[in-house]
Amino acid sequence: MLARLIGNDTNVARLKEGLDASSRNVRGIAHRVANAGNADFARTLDEARAATGAGPVDLEREMVALADEQLRFEALASLLQGSYQGLRSAVRER
Amino acid sequence: MRIGEGGVPLPTERIREPLRGLGIAASGLSAQRARLDAIAANIANAETTRGVDGTPYRRKVVRLEEVAFESLLPGTGAAAGEGEGGGVRVAGVEEDATEGALRYDPGHPDADAAGYVRMPNVDISSEMVDLMSTRRLFDANATVFQAMKSILRRATQI
Numbered sequence: 040m041l042a043r044l045i046g047n048d049t050n051v052a053r054l055k056e057g058l059d060a061s062s063r064n065v066r067g068i069a070h071r072v073a074n075a076g077n078a079d080f081a082r083t084l085d086e087a088r089a090a091t092g093a094g095p096v097d098l099e100r101e102m103v104a105l106a107d108e109q110l111r112f113e114a115l116a117s118l119l120q121g122s123y124q125g126l127r128s129a130v131r132e133r
Numbered sequence: 134m135r136i137g138e139g140g141v142p143l144p145t146e147r148i149r150e151p152l153r154g155l156g157i158a159a160s161g162l163s164a165q166r167a168r169l170d171a172i173a174a175n176i177a178n179a180e181t182t183r184g185v186d187g188t189p190y191r192r193k194v195v196r197l198e199e200v201a202f203e204s205l206l207p208g209t210g211a212a213a214g215e216g217e218g219g220g221v222r223v224a225g226v227e228e229d230a231t232e233g234a235l236r237y238d239p240g241h242p243d244a245d246a247a248g249y250v251r252m253p254n255v256d257i258s259s260e261m262v263d264l265m266s267t268r269r270l271f272d273a274n275a276t277v278f279q280a281m282k283s284i285l286r287r288a289t290q291i
Binding site: 066068105 | 153154157158160161164165168197198199202219220221266267269270273274276277280281283284287288290291
């Protein structure tokens with residue numbers, strides 16, 4: 040019964056996946072920013088981007104993506120907190 | 134997938150270290166610090182005609198190297214514990230092999246028979262440009278570090 044409230048097919052699980060994806064994205068941004076002064080890395084990244092049709096990465100775009108991801112994480116965390124709050128009040132019957 | 138009590142699946146993969154992301158940003162900070170040190174040494178020695186081996190000072194260049202980022206390779210999650218988890222490292226500090234300019238200064242103790250002195254191959258203006266980009270990248274990495282910290286803090290408050 041409890042498994043269905045907080046298990047795999049609930050909002051909570053989806054929100055957790057969202058949080059995981061968000062922090063993974065932030066780590067990706069951190070990796071690219073850390074390698075921003077690395078000429079070899081910039082070259083391979085540009086080649087990979089050109090192959091997929093996307094433009095080269097610049098620092099400004101990474102910083103915008105970082106702010107975006109930060110807000111997404113914040114929103115997901117608030118929603119998850121809300122879900123847990125709902126469960127908690129159901130458990131406590133108030 | 135192992136199934137725990139009540140049908141809830143137990144996590145099979147190793148739980149990721151939450152602080153690994155901070156390490157990535159920190160590696161960027163130390164890489165830029167290393168570049169800053171090299172630039173400082175280059176500017177300090179811009180007129181040094183006798184380096185440690187007696188020849189004119191040669192410009193130092195920091196070579197950076199990418200540390201493999203496990204999450205870029207899907208399906209390698211189980212072996213992720215072995216990897217260092219992304220970032221950048223200083224592969225080495227190398228010397229710029231180009232020759233410096235010759236300056237006519239017959240009174241200089243290092244002047245050759247014709248009165249020319251071989252100067253270091255340091256170009257102050259290009260060092261200043263490098264300095265600006267280094268500082269900007271340092272700031273960017275610091276911003277990423279702060280963002281990561283606030284995300285981790287938020288995650289502890291759920």
